[in-house]
Amino acid sequence: MLTGKSIILGITGGIAAYKGAALCSKLVQAGAKVHVIMTESATKFITPLTLQTLSRNPVYTDTFDERDPSVVSHIHLADHADLIVIAPATANAIAKLAGGHADDMLSTTLLAATCPVLIAPAMNVHMYEHPAVVSNLELLASRGAMFVEPGTGQLACGYVAKGRLAEPEEIADAVEAWFARSRSLAGKRVLVTAGGTMERLDPVRYLTNDSSGKMGFAIAEAAKLMGAEVTLVAGRTIAPPPAGVHVVRVESAEQMLEAVTAEYDDMDIVIKAAAVADYRAVNISGQKLKKNGERLVLELERTTDILETLGRRKTHQFLVGFAAETEQVARYAMDKLRRKHCDLVVANDVSMEGAGFNGDTNIVQVFGEEGLVEALPIMSKREVASRLLELIGDRLARPEGSKHDR
Numbered sequence: 001m002l003t004g005k006s007i008i009l010g011i012t013g014g015i016a017a018y019k020g021a022a023l024c025s026k027l028v029q030a031g032a033k034v035h036v037i038m039t040e041s042a043t044k045f046i047t048p049l050t051l052q053t054l055s056r057n058p059v060y061t062d063t064f065d066e067r068d069p070s071v072v073s074h075i076h077l078a079d080h081a082d083l084i085v086i087a088p089a090t091a092n093a094i095a096k097l098a099g100g101h102a103d104d105m106l107s108t109t110l111l112a113a114t115c116p117v118l119i120a121p122a123m124n125v126h127m128y129e130h131p132a133v134v135s136n137l138e139l140l141a142s143r144g145a146m147f148v149e150p151g152t153g154q155l156a157c158g159y160v161a162k163g164r165l166a167e168p169e170e171i172a173d174a175v176e177a178w179f180a181r182s183r184s185l186a187g188k189r190v191l192v193t194a195g196g197t198m199e200r201l202d203p204v205r206y207l208t209n210d211s212s213g214k215m216g217f218a219i220a221e222a223a224k225l226m227g228a229e230v231t232l233v234a235g236r237t238i239a240p241p242p243a244g245v246h247v248v249r250v251e252s253a254e255q256m257l258e259a260v261t262a263e264y265d266d267m268d269i270v271i272k273a274a275a276v277a278d279y280r281a282v283n284i285s286g287q288k289l290k291k292n293g294e295r296l297v298l299e300l301e302r303t304t305d306i307l308e309t310l311g312r313r314k315t316h317q318f319l320v321g322f323a324a325e326t327e328q329v330a331r332y333a334m335d336k337l338r339r340k341h342c343d344l345v346v347a348n349d350v351s352m353e354g355a356g357f358n359g360d361t362n363i364v365q366v367f368g369e370e371g372l373v374e375a376l377p378i379m380s381k382r383e384v385a386s387r388l389l390e391l392i393g394d395r396l397a398r399p400e401g402s403k404h405d406r
């Protein structure tokens with residue numbers, strides 16, 4: 001399963017460090033090339049020689065112990081890693097990563113790495129529940145870190161509670177699952193739209209909406225992590241787009257239409273998460289509009305419905321629309337799915353707390369030709385994105401005859 005994969009195993013200083021040895025052995029047996037980095041505290045619990053023997057590679061403990069003059073070790077390791085696993089991850093290691101510290105070999109390598117990070121925390125239950133640790137974990141999750149939750153059981157400190165490092169088998173399974181997922185959209189070309197469009201009224205004013213772009217960005221990022229080649233057409237957004245995707249910036253619905261149709265023929269999957277204006281100003285003033293009188297009436301005209309246009313022109317593409325509703329979610333979502341010839345519609349009730357624009361979470365229901373496919377509980381937009389792409393991947397993998405109307 002892991003043949004040819006390069007994994008950095010970071011072992012930090014908790015009593016569960018000994019389980020790092022079993023994990024190392026499992027990863028090596030599964031075919032991975034494992035490079036172990038230990039913090040100084042980890043070496044108090046288990047020797048580097050144990051990990052060197054199991055990984056069949058030198059173990060790193062000191063940033064300045066440069067053995068190969070042709071490379072800078074922490075950069076070289078970071079550049080060649082497919083995944084970094086930190087097991088066990090102490091409260092201190094988690095805090096350092098959240099804070100961007102770089103004062104030892106592991107923290108320096110983590111900052112230099114662009115690959116995903118899987119964290120398996122282990123600590124006393126009160127430490128795990130401390131607001132500082134909780135907020136560090138949330139921060140890392142918001143940056144895309146993945147976790148293998150600690151188990152509940154006898155802790156070394158005497159408590160029977162949550163905080164025990166997950167078993168090495170469970171962590172190794174999570175690693176294999178991640179690599180399997182990272183290939184599931186390999187070779188697929190995915191187009192995602194994100195953010196709100198801006199319809200100019202004059203050089204300094206425009207009509208827009210509350211869309212932050214977070215949902216579309218999360219989808220683009222998840223698709224990239226699943227091996228797809230991703231094009232992101234982004235309108236007005238509040239955060240920078242994810243790295244590693246091809247970004248096309250647009251303002252208006254018209255520009256978004258042009259950008260999307262230019263790419264459409266070559267795409268396998270198109271996901272329209274953008275909040276596109278339905279109306280634009282009939283006249284865009286070349287000069288700043290001067291106030292004049294007590295009332296101003298703006299004349300607006302319909303924009304082209306991009307999703308509907310794509311639905312009509314669909315040849316082989318798997319088309320996913322979004323529906324932001326405040327009532328009768330299922331009825332409107334199914335209506336959109338049929339009217340716009342979508343394969344799936346992701347609907348959310350934007351009047352619900354935790355759903356819709358701007359926040360980091362969403363509550364969505366996914367509809368297909370057969371009706372409700374999946375109702376997801378409140379979860380981070382990143383998780384929604386992964387779940388949605390898994391659903392799409394499953395549907396694309398179905399034999400041709402069993403696919404619903406495309």
Ligand code: CTP
Nearest residue numbers: 272274276277303304305306307321322323324
């Ligand atoms: N959409 C689009 N082009 C537009 C308007 C909407 O491509 N000019 C897309 C959005 O990107 C989204 C889907 O259509 O994927 C649904 O958007 P929504 O505003 O909920 O739907 P509308 O079709 O505008 O329907 P209504 O106003 O009736 O709710």
